[in-house]
Amino acid sequence: MRTLEKTRAYVLRHHTGLTVCGLAGLLLLTPLVVRNPYNLGILNLIGLYVIVVLGLNLFIGYAGQISLGHAAFFGLGAYGSAVLTATYHLPPWPAMVLVAACLAVVALALGVPTLRLSGHYLAMATLGFNYVVHSIFVQWDQVTGGPSGLSGVPPLSVLGLTIDSDVKFHYLVWTFALAALTLCLNLVRSGVGRGLAALAQDEVAAACLGVDVKRQKVKVFVLSAVFASVAGSLYAHHFGYINPDTFSIFTSLDLVIMVVVGGMGSIWGTLFGVALITVLPHLLEFLETYKDIIHGVILVVILLFLPQGFVSGLVDLIKIRLARRRLAGMAVGPS
Amino acid sequence: MEKTPVKLLQVTGLSKHFGGLPALSQVSFGAARGQVTALIGPNGAGKTTLINCLTGVIQPDGGEILFDGGNLAGLPAHLIARLGISRTFQNLRIFPRLSVLDNVLCGLTVQAGDSMLAALLRLPALRHRERRLKLTALEALDTFGLADKAGWPAGALPYGDKKRVEMARAFVAQPVLTLLDEPVAGLNSEETAKVAALIRQMRLSGRTMVLVEHDMELVMGVADHVVVLDGGRRIAAGPPQDVRTNPLVLEAYLGRMSATA
Numbered sequence: 001m002r003t004l005e006k007t008r009a010y011v012l013r014h015h016t017g018l019t020v021c022g023l024a025g026l027l028l029l030t031p032l033v034v035r036n037p038y039n040l041g042i043l044n045l046i047g048l049y050v051i052v053v054l055g056l057n058l059f060i061g062y063a064g065q066i067s068l069g070h071a072a073f074f075g076l077g078a079y080g081s082a083v084l085t086a087t088y089h090l091p092p093w094p095a096m097v098l099v100a101a102c103l104a105v106v107a108l109a110l111g112v113p114t115l116r117l118s119g120h121y122l123a124m125a126t127l128g129f130n131y132v133v134h135s136i137f138v139q140w141d142q143v144t145g146g147p148s149g150l151s152g153v154p155p156l157s158v159l160g161l162t163i164d165s166d167v168k169f170h171y172l173v174w175t176f177a178l179a180a181l182t183l184c185l186n187l188v189r190s191g192v193g194r195g196l197a198a199l200a201q202d203e204v205a206a207a208c209l210g211v212d213v214k215r216q217k218v219k220v221f222v223l224s225a226v227f228a229s230v231a232g233s234l235y236a237h238h239f240g241y242i243n244p245d246t247f248s249i250f251t252s253l254d255l256v257i258m259v260v261v262g263g264m265g266s267i268w269g270t271l272f273g274v275a276l277i278t279v280l281p282h283l284l285e286f287l288e289t290y291k292d293i294i295h296g297v298i299l300v301v302i303l304l305f306l307p308q309g310f311v312s313g314l315v316d317l318i319k320i321r322l323a324r325r326r327l328a329g330m331a332v333g334p335s
Numbered sequence: 336m337e338k339t340p341v342k343l344l345q346v347t348g349l350s351k352h353f354g355g356l357p358a359l360s361q362v363s364f365g366a367a368r369g370q371v372t373a374l375i376g377p378n379g380a381g382k383t384t385l386i387n388c389l390t391g392v393i394q395p396d397g398g399e400i401l402f403d404g405g406n407l408a409g410l411p412a413h414l415i416a417r418l419g420i421s422r423t424f425q426n427l428r429i430f431p432r433l434s435v436l437d438n439v440l441c442g443l444t445v446q447a448g449d450s451m452l453a454a455l456l457r458l459p460a461l462r463h464r465e466r467r468l469k470l471t472a473l474e475a476l477d478t479f480g481l482a483d484k485a486g487w488p489a490g491a492l493p494y495g496d497k498k499r500v501e502m503a504r505a506f507v508a509q510p511v512l513t514l515l516d517e518p519v520a521g522l523n524s525e526e527t528a529k530v531a532a533l534i535r536q537m538r539l540s541g542r543t544m545v546l547v548e549h550d551m552e553l554v555m556g557v558a559d560h561v562v563v564l565d566g567g568r569r570i571a572a573g574p575p576q577d578v579r580t581n582p583l584v585l586e587a588y589l590g591r592m593s594a595t596a
Binding site: 183186187189190191192193194195197198201202204205206207208209210211212213216219223308316319320323324326327 | 390391392411412413415416417421422424428429430431432433437440441442443444445446447448449450451453454455456457461464465468487488490491492493504
C-alpha cells in the first residue's frame with residue numbers, strides 16, 4: 001500500500017519527465033514497426049519541423065508576437081551549413097554551431113529595433129526578411145547555386161558513425177527534437193516561463209510584476225531563431241541537397257499554421273500540429289492543387305472559433321466548462 | 336504645510352498632462368510605513384493616473400517620487416516592481432488562461448529569477464526554488480480564501496474571486512508597498528467585508544498600502560490617513576475623522592456624490 005502511494009506521488013511529481021521518456025521509448029521502437037522508408041521519411045520530416053515549430057510556438061504563444069519569416073532562419077541554417085561544409089570543407093558539427101551563433105546575432109539585430117515598438121511590427125519585418133533571404137538564395141548564383149540549389153552536402157557523423165540512412169537519421173533528428181522539447185518544457189515550467197505567459201496575455205500587468213517585457217521578447221525571438229537554424233543544418237546534411245523553394249514565405253506560413261493547429265503556447269500541441277500539417281498533403285494527394293486553399297481554410301476556421309489554437313483552445317474550453325460546472329454545484333449544494 | 340516625518344513613499348509636486356488637460360497638478364502626499372493611506376476623490380480626480388505614475392505604467396511630466404530614499408519618477412514598470420512595489424488594477428488584470436495558482440505564482444516573478452539559460456536547463460537549484468515558491472503561493476491562496484480553486488483557470492472564476500486572485504498576486508511576494516486600485520469596485524457587501532478583513536489582516540502583518548477607493552465605508556474602516564484629490568489637485572489630507580468633516584471635502588466630494596447619487 002505504501003509503495004503504491006509512493007509510486008503515485010512519484011508519477012504525479014514527475015509526470016512531464018515520464019511522458020518525455022515514454023515518447024522517447026516509443027520513438028526508439030518505431031523503426032522496427034515502420035519499415036516503409038517513405039513513412040519513415042515523413043516521420044523524420046516531422047522531427048525536423050518539430051524543432052522549428054517549438055521555437056516559433058514559444059515566440060507566438062509566450063511572447064505574444066508573430067514571426068512570418070521563420071523559414072528564413074530555417075533556410076539560412078541549411079544554406080549556412082551547406083556552404084561551409086560543401087564549398088569550404090569545414091567539419092559539419094562546428095559549422096552548425098557557427099551558423100546558429102551567427103543567426104542568433106541576425107535575430108538580435110532584427111528583433112531589437114522592431115520588438116521595442118508595440119504592435120505587430122515584427123510580423124512585417126520578418127515577412128520582408130524572409131522575402132529578401134529567399135531572393136538572395138535564388139539570385140546569388142556563385143554561392144547558393146541559384147534556383148537549382150546546392151548539392152553535395154556531406155552527411156553528419158556521430159562517433160565515427162555516418163548518418164547516411166533514414167533509420168540513422170530518425171534517431172538523430174528525434175534526439176534533437178526531444179532535446180528541444182525538454183528545453184521548452186523546462187522553460188515553460190519556470191518563473192521565466194510564467195513571466196512570458198503573463199506578458200503574452202497582458203503586457204502591462206506583466207511589467208508591473210517585474211517582467212522586462214521588451215528584453216524577454218527579444219530573448220525568445222533569438223532562441224527560436226537558433227532552433228530553426230539547427231533544424232536547417234540537420235535538413236541540409238540529411239538530404240545532401242537544398243533549393244530555395246523549401247524556404248519561401250509559404251513555408252513560413254505553414255509553420256505558423258502548425259503553431260495554430262497545435263495551439264499557441266501549447267508545447268505538446270506542437271507535436272500534433274506539426275504531424276497533422278506534415279501528413280495532410282500526403283493523405284490528400286488527390287487535392288494537391290488546392291493545398292494552399294486547404295491550409296488557408298484550416299487557419300481561418302481555427303482562428304475564428306478557437307483563437308488560442310486548436311488543441312490548447314479545446315483544452316481551455318473543457319477546463320472552463322468543468323470549472324463552471326463545479327461552481328454551479330458549489331452554489332447549489334451544501335458545502 | 337504640516338511637518339511630516341520621513342515616510343516610506345513621499346510624492347512631491349507630481350504633474351501629468353494628457354494633451355493640454357492636466358490630470359495631476361502639483362500633487363504631494365506621503366505614505367507612512369506599516370499604514371494604510373487612502374486616496375479618495377470623485378471620478379476623474381486623478382487617482383488612477385497617480386497610481387499609474389507611481390508604478391511606471393505611465394511617466395509623470397514633473398515632480399518627484401521618493402521611495403525608500405530613491406526617486407522612482409521616470410523608471411520603467413518592471414524596475415519599480417523589482418524594488419518591492421506591487422499593485423492591483425481597477426479593471427482587473429489577471430491572466431485568464433493561467434490557473435489560479437499560476438496567477439499567484441506570477442506575483443513571485445522577481446523571486447523566481449530571470450536567467451533564461453537556467454530555466455531552459457532546469458538546474459537543481461531552480462527546481463528547489465520552484466518548489467519553495469509553490470508553497471509560498473499555496474499559502475497565499477489559503478490566506479485569500481482560494482485554496483480550493485488552485486487548479487482552476489482564473490478566467491472561469493466569479494468576479495469576487497478574481498478580485499481576490501489579483502490581491503493574492505499583489506501580496507504573495509511580501510512587497511514593501513502595495514497599491515490597491517479600487518479593490519471592492521463591483522463587489523457586493525458580503526464580498527466587500529471579506530476584502531476589508533483581508534486589508535486589515537495585511538496591515539497587521541506589517542504591509543504598507545496605498546488604497547484608492549470610492550467606497551467611503553471601506554476607507555473609514557481601514558485607512559490610517561486619507562488624501563483627497565479633486566480635479567488633479569490635493570484638496571485635503573489627514574486622519575479619516577478630520578477629512579470626513581472637512582467642509583472643502585464635503586463640498587467637492589461628498590456634495591457632488593449626493594448630487595449624482
